[in-house]
Amino acid sequence: MTTEPAEAGRDPEAVSKFVEGFAAQLVEAGMQRMPARVFAALLASDSGSLTSAELGETLRVSPAAVSGAVRYLSQQHMVAREREPGSRRERYRVHSNQWYEALTNREAVLKRWENALSEGVTSLGADTPAGRRMAETLAFFEFVDGEIVAMMERWRVHREERFGRG
Amino acid sequence: MTTEPAEAGRDPEAVSKFVEGFAAQLVEAGMQRMPARVFAALLASDSGSLTSAELGETLRVSPAAVSGAVRYLSQQHMVAREREPGSRRERYRVHSNQWYEALTNREAVLKRWENALSEGVTSLGADTPAGRRMAETLAFFEFVDGEIVAMMERWRVHREERFGRG
DNA sequence: TCTTAACTTCACAAGTTTCTGAAAGAAGCG
DNA sequence: CGCTTCTTTCAGAAACTTGTGAAGTTAAGA
Numbered sequence: 265m266t267t268e269p270a271e272a273g274r275d276p277e278a279v280s281k282f283v284e285g286f287a288a289q290l291v292e293a294g295m296q297r298m299p300a301r302v303f304a305a306l307l308a309s310d311s312g313s314l315t316s317a318e319l320g321e322t323l324r325v326s327p328a329a330v331s332g333a334v335r336y337l338s339q340q341h342m343v344a345r346e347r348e349p350g351s352r353r354e355r356y357r358v359h360s361n362q363w364y365e366a367l368t369n370r371e372a373v374l375k376r377w378e379n380a381l382s383e384g385v386t387s388l389g390a391d392t393p394a395g396r397r398m399a400e401t402l403a404f405f406e407f408v409d410g411e412i413v414a415m416m417e418r419w420r421v422h423r424e425e426r427f428g429r430g
Numbered sequence: 431m432t433t434e435p436a437e438a439g440r441d442p443e444a445v446s447k448f449v450e451g452f453a454a455q456l457v458e459a460g461m462q463r464m465p466a467r468v469f470a471a472l473l474a475s476d477s478g479s480l481t482s483a484e485l486g487e488t489l490r491v492s493p494a495a496v497s498g499a500v501r502y503l504s505q506q507h508m509v510a511r512e513r514e515p516g517s518r519r520e521r522y523r524v525h526s527n528q529w530y531e532a533l534t535n536r537e538a539v540l541k542r543w544e545n546a547l548s549e550g551v552t553s554l555g556a557d558t559p560a561g562r563r564m565a566e567t568l569a570f571f572e573f574v575d576g577e578i579v580a581m582m583e584r585w586r587v588h589r590e591e592r593f594g595r596g
Numbered sequence: 597t598c599t600t601a602a603c604t605t606c607a608c609a610a611g612t613t614t615c616t617g618a619a620a621g622a623a624g625c626g
Numbered sequence: 627c628g629c630t631t632c633t634t635t636c637a638g639a640a641a642c643t644t645g646t647g648a649a650g651t652t653a654a655g656a
Contacts, residue, residue, distance in 0.1 A: 278553040286546045293539070294460020298645075307567075308550065310559040316603070329645055331604055352602045352654060364570050373459065380452045384474065387444040393476040400593055401473075404530050407588060411581045419573055427566055464614075482633070492616055497634055518624060518632045597656100604651070612643070621634070626627100 274310075280322070283308050298325070298333040303342060306358040313357035315348070342366050368412050378405050440476075446488070449474050464491070464499040469508060472524040479523035481514070508532050534578050544571050 283304040290300035301323050306314055314322075319330045334356050337343040342363060343356045359366070381402040388395040449470040456466035467489050472480055480488075485496045500522050503509040508529060509522045525532070547568040554561040 282550045384448045415577045
Protein backbone atom coordinates (compact mmCIF):
# COMPACT_ATOMS: atom_id res chain seq x y z
CA MET A 265 0.00 0.00 0.00
CA THR A 266 1.49 3.26 -1.10
CA THR A 267 1.24 6.46 0.89
CA GLU A 268 -1.78 8.18 -0.61
CA PRO A 269 -1.54 11.94 -0.97
CA ALA A 270 -4.45 13.56 0.81
CA GLU A 271 -5.91 14.71 -2.47
CA ALA A 272 -6.07 11.38 -4.29
CA GLY A 273 -8.98 10.43 -6.50
CA ARG A 274 -9.39 13.70 -8.28
CA ASP A 275 -8.55 14.62 -11.81
CA PRO A 276 -5.24 16.39 -11.28
CA GLU A 277 -5.53 18.20 -14.56
CA ALA A 278 -8.95 19.64 -13.77
CA VAL A 279 -7.69 20.74 -10.39
CA SER A 280 -4.63 22.35 -11.88
CA LYS A 281 -6.71 24.13 -14.46
CA PHE A 282 -8.92 25.59 -11.77
CA VAL A 283 -5.97 26.57 -9.63
CA GLU A 284 -4.23 28.43 -12.41
CA GLY A 285 -7.43 30.09 -13.59
CA PHE A 286 -8.42 31.28 -10.16
CA ALA A 287 -4.88 32.43 -9.45
CA ALA A 288 -4.98 34.46 -12.65
CA GLN A 289 -8.05 36.30 -11.33
CA LEU A 290 -6.27 37.03 -8.08
CA VAL A 291 -3.25 38.31 -9.98
CA GLU A 292 -5.47 40.57 -12.03
CA ALA A 293 -6.90 41.89 -8.79
CA GLY A 294 -3.42 42.88 -7.68
CA MET A 295 -2.02 39.87 -5.83
CA GLN A 296 1.48 38.63 -6.62
CA ARG A 297 1.66 35.54 -8.75
CA MET A 298 3.10 33.05 -6.31
CA PRO A 299 0.90 33.91 -3.34
CA ALA A 300 -2.06 33.74 -5.69
CA ARG A 301 -1.14 30.27 -6.90
CA VAL A 302 -0.48 28.98 -3.41
CA PHE A 303 -3.74 30.38 -2.18
CA ALA A 304 -5.72 28.91 -5.06
CA ALA A 305 -4.12 25.52 -4.46
CA LEU A 306 -5.18 25.58 -0.82
CA LEU A 307 -8.67 26.63 -1.77
CA ALA A 308 -8.95 23.71 -4.16
CA SER A 309 -7.76 21.14 -1.65
CA ASP A 310 -10.36 18.99 0.08
CA SER A 311 -8.87 19.39 3.51
CA GLY A 312 -8.28 23.09 3.00
CA SER A 313 -4.68 22.60 4.02
CA LEU A 314 -1.46 21.44 2.44
CA THR A 315 2.13 21.08 3.53
CA SER A 316 4.94 23.06 2.09
CA ALA A 317 6.18 20.01 0.19
CA GLU A 318 2.73 19.31 -1.29
CA LEU A 319 2.46 22.89 -2.44
CA GLY A 320 5.89 22.81 -4.04
CA GLU A 321 5.01 19.62 -5.81
CA THR A 322 1.62 20.58 -7.19
CA LEU A 323 2.77 24.02 -8.30
CA ARG A 324 6.24 22.85 -9.43
CA VAL A 325 8.13 25.49 -7.55
CA SER A 326 11.00 25.55 -5.10
CA PRO A 327 10.61 25.45 -1.30
CA ALA A 328 11.95 28.99 -1.26
CA ALA A 329 9.09 30.21 -3.41
CA VAL A 330 6.54 28.49 -1.18
CA SER A 331 8.14 30.01 1.87
CA GLY A 332 7.92 33.52 0.49
CA ALA A 333 4.35 33.13 -0.70
CA VAL A 334 3.18 31.72 2.59
CA ARG A 335 4.82 34.47 4.57
CA TYR A 336 2.90 37.01 2.51
CA LEU A 337 -0.39 35.15 2.85
CA SER A 338 -0.15 34.82 6.59
CA GLN A 339 0.70 38.49 6.95
CA GLN A 340 -2.54 39.16 5.07
CA HIS A 341 -4.38 36.74 7.38
CA MET A 342 -5.44 34.69 4.42
CA VAL A 343 -3.85 31.47 5.63
CA ALA A 344 -2.98 30.11 9.03
CA ARG A 345 0.19 28.16 9.67
CA GLU A 346 0.00 25.15 11.85
CA ARG A 347 2.64 22.71 12.92
CA GLU A 348 1.85 19.03 12.39
CA PRO A 349 2.29 17.37 15.78
CA GLY A 350 5.17 14.93 15.85
CA SER A 351 6.69 16.19 12.68
CA ARG A 352 8.84 18.98 11.40
CA ARG A 353 6.29 19.72 8.75
CA GLU A 354 4.22 22.79 8.65
CA ARG A 355 0.70 22.90 7.26
CA TYR A 356 -0.87 25.94 5.71
CA ARG A 357 -4.58 26.23 6.03
CA VAL A 358 -7.09 28.43 4.31
CA HIS A 359 -9.49 29.60 6.95
CA SER A 360 -12.05 27.01 5.98
CA ASN A 361 -15.30 28.73 5.14
CA GLN A 362 -14.50 32.23 6.15
CA TRP A 363 -11.44 33.04 4.09
CA TYR A 364 -13.33 35.45 1.90
CA GLU A 365 -14.26 37.53 4.92
CA ALA A 366 -10.63 38.58 4.84
CA LEU A 367 -11.43 40.34 1.58
CA THR A 368 -13.71 42.66 3.48
CA ASN A 369 -11.33 43.11 6.44
CA ARG A 370 -9.63 45.90 4.63
CA GLU A 371 -9.62 47.94 7.82
CA ALA A 372 -5.94 48.82 7.46
CA VAL A 373 -6.20 49.54 3.75
CA LEU A 374 -9.22 51.79 4.13
CA LYS A 375 -7.56 53.61 7.01
CA ARG A 376 -4.51 54.36 4.89
CA TRP A 377 -6.69 55.71 2.09
CA GLU A 378 -8.56 57.81 4.58
CA ASN A 379 -5.32 59.19 5.94
CA ALA A 380 -4.06 60.06 2.49
CA LEU A 381 -7.32 61.80 1.63
CA SER A 382 -7.41 63.60 4.94
CA GLU A 383 -3.93 64.97 4.32
CA GLY A 384 -5.12 65.98 0.88
CA VAL A 385 -7.99 68.03 2.30
CA THR A 386 -5.60 69.80 4.62
CA SER A 387 -2.84 70.49 2.15
CA LEU A 388 -5.08 71.52 -0.72
CA GLY A 389 -7.35 73.57 1.49
CA ALA A 390 -10.80 72.51 2.68
CA ASP A 391 -12.32 75.53 0.94
CA THR A 392 -10.95 74.80 -2.52
CA PRO A 393 -12.75 72.75 -5.17
CA ALA A 394 -10.09 70.05 -5.00
CA GLY A 395 -10.30 70.02 -1.21
CA ARG A 396 -14.06 69.61 -1.33
CA ARG A 397 -13.73 66.75 -3.79
CA MET A 398 -11.29 65.05 -1.41
CA ALA A 399 -13.56 65.63 1.56
CA GLU A 400 -16.47 64.01 -0.18
CA THR A 401 -14.37 61.06 -1.23
CA LEU A 402 -13.22 60.71 2.35
CA ALA A 403 -16.82 60.74 3.54
CA PHE A 404 -17.57 57.99 1.08
CA PHE A 405 -14.82 55.80 2.42
CA GLU A 406 -15.97 56.35 5.97
CA PHE A 407 -19.48 55.44 4.93
CA VAL A 408 -18.26 52.26 3.29
CA ASP A 409 -16.34 51.30 6.43
CA GLY A 410 -19.54 51.16 8.40
CA GLU A 411 -21.60 49.57 5.67
CA ILE A 412 -19.21 46.68 5.29
CA VAL A 413 -19.50 45.75 8.94
CA ALA A 414 -23.29 45.72 8.66
CA MET A 415 -23.16 43.78 5.43
CA MET A 416 -21.05 41.05 6.97
CA GLU A 417 -23.54 40.66 9.77
CA ARG A 418 -26.32 40.21 7.25
CA TRP A 419 -24.17 37.71 5.38
CA ARG A 420 -23.66 35.55 8.43
CA VAL A 421 -27.41 35.32 8.92
CA HIS A 422 -27.98 34.60 5.24
CA ARG A 423 -25.23 32.00 5.27
CA GLU A 424 -26.57 30.12 8.22
CA GLU A 425 -29.95 29.85 6.53
CA ARG A 426 -28.38 28.43 3.42
CA PHE A 427 -25.46 26.39 4.68
CA GLY A 428 -25.98 25.92 8.37
CA ARG A 429 -23.20 26.50 10.82
CA GLY A 430 -20.61 25.01 8.48
CA MET B 431 0.37 89.51 -17.58
CA THR B 432 1.58 85.97 -17.97
CA THR B 433 -0.64 83.09 -18.93
CA GLU B 434 -1.66 81.62 -15.61
CA PRO B 435 -1.82 77.86 -15.40
CA ALA B 436 -5.23 76.80 -14.20
CA GLU B 437 -3.82 75.62 -10.91
CA ALA B 438 -1.97 78.75 -9.85
CA GLY B 439 -1.90 79.97 -6.28
CA ARG B 440 -1.34 76.65 -4.62
CA ASP B 441 1.76 75.32 -3.00
CA PRO B 442 3.08 73.10 -5.76
CA GLU B 443 5.15 71.08 -3.36
CA ALA B 444 2.21 70.28 -1.09
CA VAL B 445 0.18 69.28 -4.13
CA SER B 446 2.97 67.09 -5.45
CA LYS B 447 3.38 65.46 -2.07
CA PHE B 448 -0.29 64.60 -1.96
CA VAL B 449 -0.29 63.34 -5.53
CA GLU B 450 2.63 61.02 -4.98
CA GLY B 451 1.30 59.80 -1.66
CA PHE B 452 -2.14 59.04 -2.97
CA ALA B 453 -0.71 57.41 -6.08
CA ALA B 454 1.37 55.17 -3.85
CA GLN B 455 -1.82 53.94 -2.16
CA LEU B 456 -3.36 53.22 -5.53
CA VAL B 457 -0.26 51.32 -6.59
CA GLU B 458 -0.37 49.28 -3.42
CA ALA B 459 -3.98 48.47 -4.24
CA GLY B 460 -2.87 47.06 -7.57
CA MET B 461 -2.94 49.94 -10.04
CA GLN B 462 0.01 50.55 -12.35
CA ARG B 463 2.25 53.40 -11.33
CA MET B 464 1.68 55.83 -14.16
CA PRO B 465 -2.12 55.58 -14.29
CA ALA B 466 -2.09 56.00 -10.52
CA ARG B 467 -0.03 59.18 -10.71
CA VAL B 468 -2.12 60.63 -13.52
CA PHE B 469 -5.31 59.88 -11.69
CA ALA B 470 -4.05 61.38 -8.44
CA ALA B 471 -3.00 64.51 -10.29
CA LEU B 472 -6.47 64.91 -11.77
CA LEU B 473 -8.05 64.34 -8.39
CA ALA B 474 -5.91 67.05 -6.87
CA SER B 475 -6.69 69.62 -9.55
CA ASP B 476 -9.26 72.28 -8.79
CA SER B 477 -11.06 71.95 -12.07
CA GLY B 478 -10.90 68.17 -11.95
CA SER B 479 -9.40 68.16 -15.41
CA LEU B 480 -6.00 68.69 -16.98
CA THR B 481 -4.59 68.57 -20.47
CA SER B 482 -2.04 66.07 -21.59
CA ALA B 483 0.67 68.73 -21.54
CA GLU B 484 -0.22 69.83 -18.01
CA LEU B 485 -0.09 66.25 -16.82
CA GLY B 486 3.28 65.69 -18.46
CA GLU B 487 4.63 68.80 -16.86
CA THR B 488 3.44 68.28 -13.32
CA LEU B 489 4.47 64.64 -13.29
CA ARG B 490 7.64 65.18 -15.32
CA VAL B 491 6.93 62.43 -17.80
CA SER B 492 6.81 62.17 -21.55
CA PRO B 493 3.65 62.63 -23.63
CA ALA B 494 3.88 58.95 -24.47
CA ALA B 495 3.60 57.99 -20.82
CA VAL B 496 0.58 60.24 -20.37
CA SER B 497 -1.04 58.75 -23.41
CA GLY B 498 -0.65 55.19 -22.15
CA ALA B 499 -1.87 56.03 -18.66
CA VAL B 500 -4.91 57.87 -19.94
CA ARG B 501 -5.88 55.06 -22.26
CA TYR B 502 -5.88 52.69 -19.31
CA LEU B 503 -7.87 55.05 -17.11
CA SER B 504 -10.56 55.64 -19.67
CA GLN B 505 -10.91 51.91 -20.31
CA GLN B 506 -11.55 51.61 -16.58
CA HIS B 507 -14.06 54.48 -16.77
CA MET B 508 -12.12 56.41 -14.22
CA VAL B 509 -11.56 59.43 -16.45
CA ALA B 510 -13.42 60.93 -19.37
CA ARG B 511 -11.63 62.43 -22.33
CA GLU B 512 -12.96 65.60 -23.78
CA ARG B 513 -11.72 67.67 -26.68
CA GLU B 514 -11.23 71.35 -26.00
CA PRO B 515 -13.29 73.17 -28.61
CA GLY B 516 -11.16 75.12 -31.05
CA SER B 517 -7.98 73.35 -30.14
CA ARG B 518 -6.12 70.16 -30.77
CA ARG B 519 -5.78 69.66 -27.08
CA GLU B 520 -7.50 66.95 -25.20
CA ARG B 521 -8.60 67.29 -21.59
CA TYR B 522 -8.87 64.44 -19.20
CA ARG B 523 -11.46 64.76 -16.50
CA VAL B 524 -12.03 62.82 -13.33
CA HIS B 525 -15.73 62.28 -13.04
CA SER B 526 -16.10 65.06 -10.54
CA ASN B 527 -17.80 63.80 -7.44
CA GLN B 528 -18.65 60.32 -8.51
CA TRP B 529 -15.32 58.84 -9.49
CA TYR B 530 -15.20 56.61 -6.44
CA GLU B 531 -18.44 55.00 -7.48
CA ALA B 532 -16.34 53.35 -10.17
CA LEU B 533 -14.62 51.49 -7.37
CA THR B 534 -17.85 49.74 -6.62
CA ASN B 535 -18.78 49.16 -10.27
CA ARG B 536 -16.86 45.95 -10.23
CA GLU B 537 -19.62 44.20 -12.10
CA ALA B 538 -17.23 42.70 -14.62
CA VAL B 539 -14.66 41.75 -12.02
CA LEU B 540 -17.16 40.06 -9.76
CA LYS B 541 -18.63 38.20 -12.71
CA ARG B 542 -15.23 36.83 -13.65
CA TRP B 543 -14.64 35.65 -10.11
CA GLU B 544 -18.03 34.07 -10.06
CA ASN B 545 -17.31 32.28 -13.31
CA ALA B 546 -14.00 30.98 -12.03
CA LEU B 547 -15.61 29.73 -8.83
CA SER B 548 -18.49 28.21 -10.69
CA GLU B 549 -16.11 26.25 -12.88
CA GLY B 550 -14.32 25.21 -9.71
CA VAL B 551 -17.49 23.76 -8.23
CA THR B 552 -18.07 21.78 -11.39
CA SER B 553 -14.58 20.50 -11.90
CA LEU B 554 -13.90 19.65 -8.28
CA GLY B 555 -17.33 18.14 -7.73
CA ALA B 556 -20.21 19.80 -5.93
CA ASP B 557 -20.27 16.98 -3.40
CA THR B 558 -16.64 17.24 -2.34
CA PRO B 559 -15.38 19.34 0.54
CA ALA B 560 -13.45 21.58 -1.84
CA GLY B 561 -16.51 21.92 -4.06
CA ARG B 562 -18.67 22.92 -1.14
CA ARG B 563 -16.12 25.51 -0.06
CA MET B 564 -16.20 26.95 -3.59
CA ALA B 565 -19.98 26.96 -3.67
CA GLU B 566 -20.16 28.87 -0.45
CA THR B 567 -17.62 31.37 -1.65
CA LEU B 568 -19.62 31.80 -4.81
CA ALA B 569 -22.74 32.43 -2.77
CA PHE B 570 -20.85 35.08 -0.86
CA PHE B 571 -19.87 36.89 -4.03
CA GLU B 572 -23.42 36.81 -5.29
CA PHE B 573 -24.60 38.19 -1.98
CA VAL B 574 -22.06 40.99 -2.16
CA ASP B 575 -23.19 41.86 -5.69
CA GLY B 576 -26.64 42.70 -4.46
CA GLU B 577 -25.51 44.39 -1.28
CA ILE B 578 -23.28 46.80 -3.13
CA VAL B 579 -26.13 48.06 -5.25
CA ALA B 580 -28.21 48.70 -2.14
CA MET B 581 -25.31 50.32 -0.38
CA MET B 582 -24.75 52.78 -3.20
CA GLU B 583 -28.37 53.81 -3.03
CA ARG B 584 -28.03 54.49 0.67
CA TRP B 585 -24.86 56.45 -0.04
CA ARG B 586 -26.57 58.74 -2.49
CA VAL B 587 -29.19 59.63 0.09
CA HIS B 588 -26.57 60.11 2.78
CA ARG B 589 -24.48 62.23 0.44
CA GLU B 590 -27.29 64.54 -0.50
CA GLU B 591 -28.00 65.22 3.15
CA ARG B 592 -24.39 66.13 3.75
CA PHE B 593 -23.25 67.73 0.54
CA GLY B 594 -26.35 68.60 -1.41
CA ARG B 595 -26.68 67.76 -5.06
CA GLY B 596 -23.02 68.67 -5.71
C1' DT C 597 24.31 15.81 22.07
C1' DC C 598 24.21 14.58 17.27
C1' DT C 599 21.79 13.74 13.11
C1' DT C 600 18.75 14.97 9.91
C1' DA C 601 14.33 16.78 7.97
C1' DA C 602 12.23 20.90 7.18
C1' DC C 603 11.93 25.74 6.64
C1' DT C 604 14.08 30.38 5.75
C1' DT C 605 17.24 33.74 3.99
C1' DC C 606 20.14 35.65 0.51
C1' DA C 607 22.58 36.85 -3.81
C1' DC C 608 21.87 36.55 -8.38
C1' DA C 609 20.03 35.35 -13.08
C1' DA C 610 16.10 35.41 -15.94
C1' DG C 611 12.11 37.49 -17.16
C1' DT C 612 8.86 41.45 -17.10
C1' DT C 613 7.41 45.84 -16.89
C1' DT C 614 7.80 50.61 -17.66
C1' DC C 615 9.15 54.79 -19.62
C1' DT C 616 11.52 57.24 -23.28
C1' DG C 617 12.73 59.27 -27.86
C1' DA C 618 11.66 59.00 -32.52
C1' DA C 619 8.59 58.55 -36.08
C1' DA C 620 4.00 58.21 -37.73
C1' DG C 621 -0.76 59.65 -37.47
C1' DA C 622 -4.80 62.94 -36.86
C1' DA C 623 -7.05 67.35 -37.09
C1' DG C 624 -7.61 72.41 -36.89
C1' DC C 625 -6.79 76.41 -39.64
C1' DG C 626 -5.13 79.32 -43.15
C1' DC D 627 -3.94 71.41 -49.68
C1' DG D 628 -0.22 71.94 -46.70
C1' DC D 629 1.46 73.67 -42.24
C1' DT D 630 1.40 73.11 -37.56
C1' DT D 631 0.15 71.30 -33.16
C1' DC D 632 -1.04 67.64 -30.51
C1' DT D 633 -1.52 62.60 -29.74
C1' DT D 634 -0.40 57.83 -30.50
C1' DT D 635 2.48 53.93 -31.61
C1' DC D 636 6.66 51.38 -31.38
C1' DA D 637 11.34 49.54 -30.46
C1' DG D 638 14.55 49.45 -27.15
C1' DA D 639 17.10 50.75 -22.65
C1' DA D 640 16.71 50.83 -17.83
C1' DA D 641 14.74 49.44 -13.70
C1' DC D 642 12.34 46.42 -11.14
C1' DT D 643 10.34 41.71 -9.87
C1' DT D 644 10.39 37.13 -9.29
C1' DG D 645 11.98 32.48 -8.52
C1' DT D 646 16.10 29.61 -7.92
C1' DG D 647 20.05 27.19 -5.79
C1' DA D 648 22.90 27.18 -2.00
C1' DA D 649 23.97 28.11 2.51
C1' DG D 650 22.16 28.84 7.06
C1' DT D 651 18.88 28.04 10.89
C1' DT D 652 15.69 25.50 13.72
C1' DA D 653 13.86 21.66 16.11
C1' DA D 654 12.43 16.54 16.41
C1' DG D 655 14.01 12.19 17.60
C1' DA D 656 17.58 8.83 18.79
